[in-house]
Amino acid sequence: MSLFKAGNSAEEKKFIKSIEHVIGERPSNLSVYQLAFRHTSASRETAIRGFRESNERLEYLGDSVLGMVVAEFLFTKYPYKDEGFLTEIRSRIVNRETLNQISRKLGLDHLIEYDGNRRGMSPRSSMYGDALEAFVGAIYLDKGFRFTRKFIVGKLLAHYDLDAIIQNNVNFKSIIIEWAQRENKEIRFEILEERGNRHHREFIAQLLVDEEPFTTGTGFTKKKAEQSAAEKACEQLELK
Amino acid sequence: MSLFKAGNSAEEKKFIKSIEHVIGERPSNLSVYQLAFRHTSASRETAIRGFRESNERLEYLGDSVLGMVVAEFLFTKYPYKDEGFLTEIRSRIVNRETLNQISRKLGLDHLIEYDGNRRGMSPRSSMYGDALEAFVGAIYLDKGFRFTRKFIVGKLLAHYDLDAIIQNNVNFKSIIIEWAQRENKEIRFEILEERGNRHHREFIAQLLVDEEPFTTGTGFTKKKAEQSAAEKACEQLELK
Numbered sequence: 001m002s003l004f005k006a007g008n009s010a011e012e013k014k015f016i017k018s019i020e021h022v023i024g025e026r027p028s029n030l031s032v033y034q035l036a037f038r039h040t041s042a043s044r045e046t047a048i049r050g051f052r053e054s055n056e057r058l059e060y061l062g063d064s065v066l067g068m069v070v071a072e073f074l075f076t077k078y079p080y081k082d083e084g085f086l087t088e089i090r091s092r093i094v095n096r097e098t099l100n101q102i103s104r105k106l107g108l109d110h111l112i113e114y115d116g117n118r119r120g121m122s123p124r125s126s127m128y129g130d131a132l133e134a135f136v137g138a139i140y141l142d143k144g145f146r147f148t149r150k151f152i153v154g155k156l157l158a159h160y161d162l163d164a165i166i167q168n169n170v171n172f173k174s175i176i177i178e179w180a181q182r183e184n185k186e187i188r189f190e191i192l193e194e195r196g197n198r199h200h201r202e203f204i205a206q207l208l209v210d211e212e213p214f215t216t217g218t219g220f221t222k223k224k225a226e227q228s229a230a231e232k233a234c235e236q237l238e239l240k
Numbered sequence: 241m242s243l244f245k246a247g248n249s250a251e252e253k254k255f256i257k258s259i260e261h262v263i264g265e266r267p268s269n270l271s272v273y274q275l276a277f278r279h280t281s282a283s284r285e286t287a288i289r290g291f292r293e294s295n296e297r298l299e300y301l302g303d304s305v306l307g308m309v310v311a312e313f314l315f316t317k318y319p320y321k322d323e324g325f326l327t328e329i330r331s332r333i334v335n336r337e338t339l340n341q342i343s344r345k346l347g348l349d350h351l352i353e354y355d356g357n358r359r360g361m362s363p364r365s366s367m368y369g370d371a372l373e374a375f376v377g378a379i380y381l382d383k384g385f386r387f388t389r390k391f392i393v394g395k396l397l398a399h400y401d402l403d404a405i406i407q408n409n410v411n412f413k414s415i416i417i418e419w420a421q422r423e424n425k426e427i428r429f430e431i432l433e434e435r436g437n438r439h440h441r442e443f444i445a446q447l448l449v450d451e452e453p454f455t456t457g458t459g460f461t462k463k464k465a466e467q468s469a470a471e472k473a474c475e476q477l478e479l480k
Contacts, residue, residue, distance in 0.1 A: 051320045060323035064311035071304035072380075075297060080288045083300035140312075145385045192432075192446070193456045195472070204444070204456055206432070216433045216444055232435070 015111065022106055023151055029142045032058070036138035037131055039114035055134035062137030065145075066094060069152040077162075084220055092165050093157075099129030102159050108132055172230035175239055176207070186210050189226045205229045255351065262346055263391055269382045272298070276378035277371055279354035295374035302377030305385075306334060309392040317402075324460055332405050333397075339369030342399050348372055412470035415479050416447070426450050429466045445469045 015034070019027045027033050036058050038044070043054035070093050074086045092098070103109060109128050140148040173189075180187040192204045205225035206216045215236065217228025233239075255274070259267045267273055276298050278284070283294035310333050314326045332338070343349060349368050380388040413429075420427045432444045445465035446456045455476065457468025473479075 046320070048320045051322075056323045057315060057326065060326050061311055061315045064308040068304040068308040071301055075301045080286070080291045082291075083296045086297070086300050192453060213432060 018107070018111060022108070022155070023139060023143075024155075025143070025147070027142055032138040032141045033135070034113075036062075036134035037108070037111045037113050039112055039127055039131070041115040042113045055131060058134035058137035058141075059130050060137075061140065062133035062135065063094075065140045065148055066133060066136050066152060066156075069149050070094060070157070072149075073153055073157065087220065088224075089162075089166060092168070093160060096126060096129050098160075099132050100125045102156060103128035103132035105159060106132070106155075108135060172227055172234050176230045176233050179237060179239055180209070187214075189229065191222055191225065192216065207233050209233075258347070258351060262348070262395070263379060263383075264395075265383070265387070267382055272378040272381045273375070274353075276302075276374040277348070277351045277353050279352055279367055279371070281355040282353045295371060298374035298377035298381075299370050300377075301380065302373035302375065303334075305380045305388055306373060306376050306392060306396075309389050310334060310397070312389075313393055313397060327460065328464075329402075329406060332408070333400060336366060336369050338400075339372050340365045342396060343368035343372035345399060346372070346395075348375060412467055412474050416470045416473050419477060419479055420449070427454075429469065431462055431465065432456065447473050449473075 012030070016027060016030065019033050035053065036055050038054050040054040040056060043052040046053050067090070070090050071086070074081075074089055078086065078089075108131050112127060112131050114127065136148065136152065139151055143151075176187060179185075187207060187209050190206050190208060192206050194201065194203050196202050201220060202218055203220075203222050203225035204216055204218050205222065205228070207214045207226075207229040215229045215232040217225050217230070217232055219225035219228050252270070256267060256270065259273050275293065276295050278294050280292075280294040280296060283292040286293050307330070310330050311326070314321075314329055318326065318329075348371050352367060352371050354367065376388065376392065379391055383391075416427060419425075427447060427449050430446045430448060432446050434441065434443050436442050441460060442458055443460075443462050443465035444456055444458050445462065445468070447454045447466075447469040455469045455472040457465050457470070457472055459465035459468050
């Protein structure tokens with residue numbers, strides 16, 4: 001699935017066009033974008049023995065740039081909301097599932113280079129969100145902070161319906177309670193731990209099904225930790 | 241303990257000097273720095289009913305700026321280290337305890353405005369690290385990204401001995417095992433959950449003392465999650 005064979009300049013031109021189309025400017029340093037779409041299954045040997053290059057480092061960088069820009073965006077947009085609100089809404093925005101969707105909306109899924117011949121290797125949706133984060137890292141290295149911020153606010157956040165995100169409070173706990181009644185299971189939630197201080201409090205909740213630990217979740221309040229444990233249980237049980 | 245009484249311009253001049261001394265440039269927007277040092281116990285009523293202003297929102301912003309700049313710094317400094325290493329070292333750098341120390345080294349503890357008359361209110365060390373993060377947020381709002389990045393890399397990271405941080409692998413697990421032998425307790429670790437995907441794997445480990453849940457910890461590997469649970473137990477038991 002390698003898009004960049006040596007001398008394959010028609011492919012390369014197409015790639016440049018694709019990047020230009022998404023970011024609205026011609027890329028200057030092509031290699032960082034190429035790296036951003038190189039999944040670990042297609043990682044390459046480097047001059048350093050034992051170090052193979054893929055988009056994972058760029059993903060780490062892009063994740064932090066995205067987190068910061070979204071933090072500032074929300075900080076400015078909601079001057080009278082407290083940090084608990086800002087943290088919660090940010091985590092909904094940079095949620096893996098949402099990033100996967102946006103990555104596909106932007107057409108980035110077509111640019112990912114992965115080894116489809118590897119045993120058990122098929123494109124996974126998390127690959128798309130990962131590539132989006134790595135792409136943000138690449139834009140940052142190529143174009144700098146201001147450009148990247150404009151890209152994130154103008155091109156990525158434009159895909160979000162913020163009001164819907166703020167309103168969106170699916171009650172996973174009640175879905176799990178309904179499931180338990182249907183399946184004749186006994187469930188209960190337990191707070192395993194409360195950590196941090198007054199400003200950074202975090203709770204870990206555990207959902208027990210018939211007294212067996214099933215999932216855990218974390219959150220800034222007990223209720224949110226339980227919601228998070230319930231949400232994971234819904235995923236595992238493929239409810240909704 | 242309020243440093244900024246109306247018309248108290250001698251105090252204000254002293255404050256400006258202090259900020260200038262730390263950041264190396266005269267602050268332009270004084271109010272954001274004043275807010276950065278306003279602990280929640282000294283929060284003020286705003287024009288918006290029910291919304292009191294303290295440094296908590298700025299702390300949220302500063303935390304994200306600090307995280308991003310440290311991410312980029314490590315990304316550039318260690319081009320052949322994988323994202324697991326970068327993530328781990330970053331978390332050691334932005335660790336609350338370390339931020340508390342640096343905040344005091346910079347003398348920020350003297351600038352914090354809190355209500356010492358409130359029942360049970362005494363300065364807590366986490367207040368210092370929180371104020372440092374809020375201060376970074378204030379610098380970012382006042383001076384922009386490039387200046388803040390230079391401040392973080394030049395003035396904050398200068399306080400770190402990176403080699404020592406990388407080497408620093410205190411074995412909390414063996415401290416806890418020794419404690420258990422001494423106290424004739426039975427301990428074991430249990431992995432409660434493994435979450436995320438191949439790129440963002442996280443484990444939650446629980447330490448049980450005489451089969452009672454005692455602490456939990458998270459980490460990118462099982463070993464690190466157990467270390468983290470052991471570290472918290474060491475803190476609670478005041479070992480080392």
